[in-house]
Amino acid sequence: MKTIILAAAAALTAGAALADGHAQTIRMGTEGAYAPYNFINDAGDVDGFEIELGNMLCEAAGYTCEWVTNEWDSIIPNLTSGNYDTIMAGMSITDERDEVIDFTQNYFPPTESNYVALSEDADLENGVIAAQVNTIQAGYVAESGATLLEFATYDETVAAVRNGEADAVFADADALMPTVEESGGELMIVGEGVPLGGGVGMGVRETDGEMREKFDAAITAMKEDGSLNELIVKWFGDDAPQY
């Protein structure tokens, strides 16, 4: 906690040194359909690991933050065209994305992606695999030789497996875990996990170097004092990878 306050104080003095000292408003883009990272709760507000983390980071970096939801498919183009200033949407850091936007260091460690299906003997090599469009998982399936079936949202990929449209769904283990646990044995993890991506990071425009450094510092502080781990355990459970 102490470190956060220190980091906040440091960020604030740095901010005050700028031309205008008052808190800058940052618009935070997210998808709102990828629990537990981000989702819309019963009250109709954005909620989840990234929302809580993002608010803490903003406080530490001395920004006023406002959340905006955007379709996953157009989430990067809308960042570069300035509709919002950051992306926190369970987005894995990859080389392809890094060419278009910049990332902070990861705030969720690199994890495995898993196949989930209705039965153990689902055909993962040549069958039909559902994945969310424009994700590293979709890219992986496309190269694996299986038939890729893309959907706009995570929920639709799982629904496709339930109704038999796809043999299995391929997604982040952390998003799949709650789905599998709550399905009452209907869905199961099939095959081996595949490590993909460089962890989840916050996406910013390449020209916003200063903002990226502030958020980077805030993430470092939260990693060092263990508060990030607490947040990970809170949202992802004790088995989740930590720093």
Place this chain on the structure above:
Amino acid sequence: MFESCADPEALDGLAWLACYLTTGKHFAFYGAFGTVLLLLAVTAPLALLFGLAGAMATRAGFAPLRWLGQGYVALVRGVPDIALFLFFVIALDQGIEWIKHQAVCPDWSEPIRQGANFLVCPQAKVPLGTSPQWVHEAYGFSLAVFTFALVFGAFAANVLLGAMKAVPRGQVETALAYGMTPRQAFRRITFRQMWSYALPGLGNLWMILIKATPLLFLLGVEDIVYWARELGAAKTPRFSDYPHPDWRMWYFAALLVFYLAMTSVSERVLARLVARFARGQATAGGTT
């Protein structure tokens, strides 16, 4: 909403449903119906205005104005709606910001286009980055209304142009022979009577407009389709007090009922309008 909703797990049947249907999320869904109706209410008159302007420009004696009208109608009618929606909104948004940038920040030295980024100075952002969220939403909605009106205006222009031409030439000539100026003849004869010929076509456009409102979703407005998909998706007890399996079918069925109700009411109103405007006309509809 209700006090009994504090512990939804203990409820079942209708009590559960009453609580479920009154969550904040559902109110956002109901509000989205208002957004769609508002879009229709604002877009329809605006599109008609665009159509009138387009039709009159196309008929104008002044050649550049005529070319403008013809160009507008031909261009918009010829490009797929969805392409226009994706392209035009971005172009309009960036165009506004570019113009404001030239006016507000003449001393800005950095290039506006940097790779994939379109960066104007912070003071020229529309809306400003510091504006509250509702300003951003209202701005997005206005862009949507303008784009819808532009697209449907081009079709309306063609319908109205045909209707103007359908008004019997003899009547216009008679008006001129009585000493009316061409402008008076247009206002008193053509304009008054063209609606009878235009209504079936305009009615079609209205129906298509109703059915095109889900395109709002493409423009980033959270409309009924967005909320139906979000609410219908399977919910687990960990992230919701109201877990349920995949209910998208029921939500989309509700949308189906809504759109059918909208179009069937519209059909009835249109039929009355057609009858009203046909009265006294020397057409098959007017003599009955």
